[in-house]
Amino acid sequence: MFRRPPRPPTEATAGGDLAAKTASLKGAIVSTINGTEWPSESKGAAKSLLNTIESSPGIPNGMPSALQELQGIVEQYIRVLEDVHVRLKDVSSKTSMQKWNFLQLIRSKTSNRPSKCTLLLKTCQDDVSKAANSVLERLDQERSKGERSLVISMGNQLTSG
8 A cells, every 4th residue: 555666776775885884774774763743643653664674684884795685675674664654755745744633533433443644654664674584584594604614614723722
């Protein structure tokens, strides 16, 4: 319902500093969430999204270009953050928030279903969580590979020395 098709990598994600781009997007999303007066029903969902963004992984500086698969996952994570930022900026505009608050008032009298604003925030949270988990899993795999190669090289040094 609220999902947009994935965008191709931007010039910044294709050749730029992925760590800086990720940090910048996370900061922009946090700023948008904190700078918006969400409808009362949606404040919990906004707080959950904020917690998800703040706890999502940072990308290490100087990631080796040899890790193509990891780079692809990080670029997908950045595209998700970009998309979430665009969706939040669109909905947080003053006229959109006035519309959300008006519809919230009407809807609260007639329905127990979550509002569209709450659904949007939850969808954004789900998108970020999935992308962040992919990055974390891949970073953990790379860390364990690095630890194994370190143990193997240390073992080789002990047996040869």
